[in-house]
Amino acid sequence: MANLDVPKKQQILEAAQAAILAKGFSATSIDELIAEVGISKSGFFYHFRDKTILARALLERYIEQDDVVFDRAFDEADALSEDPLHSFLIALKLLAKVFDDMPNGHPGCMVACICYHEQLFDQEVRNINAKAVLSWRTRFRKRIERIAERYEPRINIDLDDLADMFSVVGDGGIILSRVVGDKSLLPRQLLLYRDFVRLIFEPVQVSDKP
Amino acid sequence: MANLDVPKKQQILEAAQAAILAKGFSATSIDELIAEVGISKSGFFYHFRDKTILARALLERYIEQDDVVFDRAFDEADALSEDPLHSFLIALKLLAKVFDDMPNGHPGCMVACICYHEQLFDQEVRNINAKAVLSWRTRFRKRIERIAERYEPRINIDLDDLADMFSVVGDGGIILSRVVGDKSLLPRQLLLYRDFVRLIFEPVQVSDKP
């Protein structure tokens, strides 16, 4: 009930994001959104010429938000350790914690959601989606490369694949988390990914279990 | 174009599965399905009282098919090795191959698809969904337990989580695979999961890279 002075367009985006993540794009009606925001239907079409324009705006917004989360976690981790491996491990723990702290369940992943409604969107939306995933790949790959420079990996591994695996475990974790109704499943899976990275790179004799 | 003598009901299920995995449940219209099958709309409602009845039937069928795939892979692996770890690793390789060989891209994961359309379905569909995921968890957990009896895990790990991780990587892999348009991404991720299991359990001095 806090619509105070935030512009209606923002409110629509907010409401749409929640609804779409909860039940999918085509199941979310414009009527529903305008009811929540308190605006007429034509008011909606003033802000978004099309329903697909809404999708595009939403996706871009979502990706930006995600990038901020990543930036924050990595920056914080870098401040705590100069070692690329340790910093990465810290960042993963922070990210797991972020997902754990999400108030009413985690936000779900827009990318995955749109993936399952592919045909509904135009090529551009799909391109944005792909670009976002690839940007996460390079982001993680850079980190992993710096780790691999300092630590000999225990097994032969494709760095792109290992970088992708974060997104894979993220998306898959959200799905399982929802399906079985266990909020803590996602962060636990992310920590499992973290264990994997550690097993690959951390020198063998160490045993610093807390 | 091979509808020869397979009953219309089967044909509907077949068409519906393909369409739903491709574009979601609510985006798949009955008109579309009957057009493909060559039947009238009322013919459809003769077989399925409701659209949600179709969803239920579809999900059950899908889960059965998946179980068959799992059974086959594990049986074949068991025939090749009596050691629980090696057998599991073989099975994972077989499963990765199965997903790789899927003719026109892998089938996608019904569970995930339904997850992203939750609100559209009744409680029963969601229960079936959850039950399926949990059955996979126990299936994998049993295998992993037998491994852990024989091999000391290198790190402390929750066995349920490790079991779940297969589904997580499967679902997440399907999503990423689609989004970036790289069919081979899913099997490669599954092999990464396999590497993880190996790193956890395989005695340390071994180096049997092929």
Next chain:
DNA sequence: TGTACATCAGTGAACGCGCGTTCACTGATGTAC
């Protein structure tokens, strides 16, 4: 300081189409006796 025009953020009514659903009916095959 007042008038003219432009832009912004909407309103209200209407439309038309697609979609899920219903209902009365049908022609072919199976079963009882």
Next chain:
DNA sequence: TGTACATCAGTGAACGCGCGTTCACTGATGTAC
């Protein structure tokens, strides 16, 4: 061997509602001169 009835696998026409979209219009605020 023929008749009566039941079941199976549909057909065809109609309905009604929700949803995305359009269009002409409006009242408040900003800008030029």
